[in-house]
Amino acid sequence: MFILRFLIRRLLQGVVIVFLVSALIFTLLRVVPGDPVRLMAGGMAPEALIEEIATEMGLRDPIPVQFTRYITGVFQGDFGQSFVRPASGAAVGGASFDDSTRGERARVLDLIAQTAPMTIQLALLAMVFALVIALPIGVAGGLYPGRWPDRMALYLSSLFVSLPNFWLGIVLALVVSVKWQLVPSIGYHNFAYTILPAFVLAIEIAPFLIRTLTVSVAGVMAQNFIDIARVRGLSRNQIVFRHALKNAAVPLLNLLGVQFSMLLGGVLVIEFIFDYPGLGLLTINAVMQRDFPLIQGIAIITAAAFVLINIVVDLAATAIDPRLDY
Amino acid sequence: MSVTTLDPAARVAAAQTVSSRIWREAFASIEFRIGLIVFILLVLAAALYPELSGLDPTKLSVREKLIPPLFLGEGWTWKHPLGTDQLGRDMLSRALTGLRYSLLIGVATTVLMLIVGALIGLFAGYYGGRVDMVLMRLTDAQLAIPMIILAITILGVSRPTIPSIILVLGLAGWPVYARVMRSTVMAEAKKEYVRGAMVLGATNLRIMFLLILPLLLPPMAFVAVLDIARMMIFESVLGFIGLGVQPPTPTFGNIISDGRKYIMNAWWIATMPGVFLVITLTSINLMGAALERARNKIYGGA
Numbered sequence: 001m002f003i004l005r006f007l008i009r010r011l012l013q014g015v016v017i018v019f020l021v022s023a024l025i026f027t028l029l030r031v032v033p034g035d036p037v038r039l040m041a042g043g044m045a046p047e048a049l050i051e052e053i054a055t056e057m058g059l060r061d062p063i064p065v066q067f068t069r070y071i072t073g074v075f076q077g078d079f080g081q082s083f084v085r086p087a088s089g090a091a092v093g094g095a096s097f098d099d100s101t102r103g104e105r106a107r108v109l110d111l112i113a114q115t116a117p118m119t120i121q122l123a124l125l126a127m128v129f130a131l132v133i134a135l136p137i138g139v140a141g142g143l144y145p146g147r148w149p150d151r152m153a154l155y156l157s158s159l160f161v162s163l164p165n166f167w168l169g170i171v172l173a174l175v176v177s178v179k180w181q182l183v184p185s186i187g188y189h190n191f192a193y194t195i196l197p198a199f200v201l202a203i204e205i206a207p208f209l210i211r212t213l214t215v216s217v218a219g220v221m222a223q224n225f226i227d228i229a230r231v232r233g234l235s236r237n238q239i240v241f242r243h244a245l246k247n248a249a250v251p252l253l254n255l256l257g258v259q260f261s262m263l264l265g266g267v268l269v270i271e272f273i274f275d276y277p278g279l280g281l282l283t284i285n286a287v288m289q290r291d292f293p294l295i296q297g298i299a300i301i302t303a304a305a306f307v308l309i310n311i312v313v314d315l316a317a318t319a320i321d322p323r324l325d326y
Numbered sequence: 327m328s329v330t331t332l333d334p335a336a337r338v339a340a341a342q343t344v345s346s347r348i349w350r351e352a353f354a355s356i357e358f359r360i361g362l363i364v365f366i367l368l369v370l371a372a373a374l375y376p377e378l379s380g381l382d383p384t385k386l387s388v389r390e391k392l393i394p395p396l397f398l399g400e401g402w403t404w405k406h407p408l409g410t411d412q413l414g415r416d417m418l419s420r421a422l423t424g425l426r427y428s429l430l431i432g433v434a435t436t437v438l439m440l441i442v443g444a445l446i447g448l449f450a451g452y453y454g455g456r457v458d459m460v461l462m463r464l465t466d467a468q469l470a471i472p473m474i475i476l477a478i479t480i481l482g483v484s485r486p487t488i489p490s491i492i493l494v495l496g497l498a499g500w501p502v503y504a505r506v507m508r509s510t511v512m513a514e515a516k517k518e519y520v521r522g523a524m525v526l527g528a529t530n531l532r533i534m535f536l537l538i539l540p541l542l543l544p545p546m547a548f549v550a551v552l553d554i555a556r557m558m559i560f561e562s563v564l565g566f567i568g569l570g571v572q573p574p575t576p577t578f579g580n581i582i583s584d585g586r587k588y589i590m591n592a593w594w595i596a597t598m599p600g601v602f603l604v605i606t607l608t609s610i611n612l613m614g615a616a617l618e619r620a621r622n623k624i625y626g627g628a
Contacts, residue, residue: 013466020467025479032483154357158615162607164559166566167582167600174589174597265474269563283475284567287482295479303470 007311014307021303022074022296026067029292036083036290074300079108080293082286108297111282116301118188119267119278122201125194126263129202134209139240141210142217142248153214157207165266169200169273187275197274204266205259212255216248250317257313260306344624345544351620352548352613361612368606372425375418381406383423384574387414392592411581411595412588420576421599425606427577431492432558438496439557440550443503444543450504451511452534462508465501473498474563481569488571495560499553503546510542548621552614555607562603578603 037054038045054060058069073080085106141153176196177185185196220226221244229239264280271280279298286294352358376383391414394402402409408417450461476498484490514520515538523533564570565579573580578599585595 016463017466017470020463021470024467025471025476028480029483032480151357154615154619155612158357158611159604159608162555162604162611164562164578164600164603164607166563166579167597167603170582170586170589170596171600174593178590261469261472264472268472268474268478269567272567284478287478290483295475299471299475299479302472302475303467306470306472 003315010307010311010314014304014311017307018300018303019071022071022300023067025296025299026070027063029295030063030066036292039290040083070296077109079112079297079300081105081107082111082294083291084289085111085291085294108293111294112279112297112301115277115279115282118276119271119280122194122198122271122276122278123263123267125198126201126205129199130205130209133202133206134213138210138213139217139245141214142219142244143221143240145214145218150214150218153210157210160203160210161207163203165200165204166269166273168203169197169270172196172200173274185274188277193274193276197270197276201263201266201270205263208255208259208262209252212251213248216251217244220244220247246320250321253313253317253320257310260309261302264302347624348545348548348617348620351623352616355616355620357612358616361609361616364605364609365613368425368609369429372422372429375422379416379419381416381419383415383420383576385415390414392588394592395594395598398594408598409592409594411585412592415576417595417598420581421578421602424576424578424581424599425602427488427571427575428558428561428603428606431488431495431561431571432554434492435495435499435557435561436550436554438492439499439553440503440543440547442496443500444507444539444546446500447504447507448511448534448539451508452515452530452538454512458508461504465504468498469501474560477560477564478567478569481564486564486569486572491561491564491570495557499557503550506546507542511538514538514542545621545625548617549614551617552611555610555614558603558607558610 035050035054037050037057037059041050041053051060058066061069070080082105137149137153137156140149142150144150173185173196176182183195184193187193217240226239226243229243234242267278268280268283270276271278272284275281279302282294283298285291286298387410390406390410391412393406393410393414394400395409395417396402396404396407398409406416406418408421410416411420446461446465450458450465473495477494480494481491520533520537523537528537561570562577562579562582565577566583568580568583570579571577573584581599582596585592585597585599589596
């Protein structure tokens with residue numbers, strides 16, 4: 001079985017990548033200055049207590065020892081506990097060093113599992129928006145290379161790519177939510193709160209889609225079989241939708257795999273602006289609070305997601321275009 | 327970024343003048359000229375205005391606080407074309423000073439990225455085998471960590487200064503270049519002139535740095551123009567979440583983040599610098615897109 005061998009090979013490679021990522025981020029977090037225990041215990045805690053907590057948590061062991069302990073846990077599905085977040089609620093610890101809630105801190109995996117669906121919802125809606133924006137512009141640009149739809153595609157994508165997501169988010173929140181009161185945007189209470197953040201994210205993704213669409217549609221339309229299709233009497237719409245778009249789908253899929261990390265970066269900032277309770281906001285807060293286990297957990301999970309998405313993309317691409325090799 | 331497949335014959339004939347042909351091709355397009363003119367104007371303004379106008383971007387003037395931009399709202403003056411912020415600092419001067427830092431960081435980061443990526447790709451592609459495997463797995467791992475998570479992690483726990491921002495963004499962004507470089511070097515290393523040089527007894531380093539690199543770097547550098555804009559956005563994002571160049575030095579990110587608190591009664595503080603940033607980035611992106619198209623046209627790739 002080709003597929004099986006392909007899957008095994010890619011998954012093994014994936015494990016290596018994820019392992020490297022965890023080693024990288026783990027070392028990085030411990031090498032850079034900034035003591036998380038100081039933050040957890042609060043500025044007023046005596047030095048002796050800080051050392052005591054740190055030793056108790058194993059933070060004073062050599063880095064390889066700490067990493068081995070951590071990675072053993074990860075392979076058993078245990079990503080550790082957050083340094084600062086209590087299991088009971090969203091309140092943030094670190095105010096006083098004798099805080100009783102420290103005993104029951106939230107598990108990293110739980111925190112990620114709670115927020116990930118929100119981010120996936122946001123990302124999927126953004127993809128839909130992005131496709132709706134990019135398809136007409138990109139296809140038109142590809143059908144008339146060098147003419148005005150092509151120029152239009154170039155100008156629009158240059159403009160879209162130049163809009164900083166956080167600024168666009170603020171402006172749209174001000175105009176659409178505050179002035180016109182069309183859709184709500186800050187926080188999250190129901191699905192309507194996803195619309196504006198998803199739109200901002202879509203504007204960020206759209207230029208890449210437009211460019212890929214323009215190039216691949218133009219490429220396909222120059223092929224022989226398109227001329228033959230015309231001779232066969234197919235209408236223009238049939239040619240575009242049956243042949244050109246289907247062939248343009250593979251580069252689009254590949255783009256999704258390559259740009260995954262950009263998508264995630266966008267999500268991070270956009271969730272921060274709109275106070276949208278997803279993975280991105282969790283990440284920013286984790287970094288601000290030096291919540292090492294949480295940062296590591298998020299980095300590992302996103303790396304794994306990156307690997308998996310790229311495998312799925314390759315599988316889907318071969319399903320669409322059987323000529324492609326694994 | 328696309329990896330172009332090259333037609334060897336056409337490539338060798340064109341090798342001498344590839345860079346200048348790309349330049350000429352790009353320069354002929356309208357969008358490149360528009361971008362260039364706007365960009366030059368903005369750079370001149372950024373270089374000269376804050377000093378010439380005598381308006382210090384960090385000088386407070388409480389009496390002149392919250393003046394709206396020209397023609398928009400009551401009490402505007404020609405002295406402050408983009409208005410002032412909550413502490414009476416001139417917005418135009420602040421935005422232009424922000425542009426300086428933004429450009430500095432954008433260009434420096436992209437150059438660093440290009441150098442690191444090109445070198446790693448060059449070694450991986452030229453030596454192949456085990457060197458290639460180790461370097462490429464490292465690249466994959468780096469690619470699998472979203473750049474922004476890496477950047478905010480490092481900058482969040484250490485102190486963000488201009489060199490550290492350049493270093494972090496540059497070291498987070500190289501993998502794409504490494505990949506492109508590796509695949510083109512692999513194709514290039516099999517060619518006759520390289521083998522000829524080997525027969526003549528040239529060392530590997532000589533071949534790599536005197537024959538292959540000068541040929542492959544310029545086309546990559548053209549496309550890197552687009553990355554300058556991307557890095558400028560990154561810098562402003564970092565500034566926005568408080569991990570960029572620290573106040574009182576004005577940058578687009580920290581001005582916008584600051585202005586957000588006053589958005590309801592002084593909308594211009596957060597929005598005007600953004601308009602500036604968008605215009606700058608659009609001009610760079612227009613130039614970059616024109617260069618990229620020119621390169622693709624000349625290489626005949628997609």
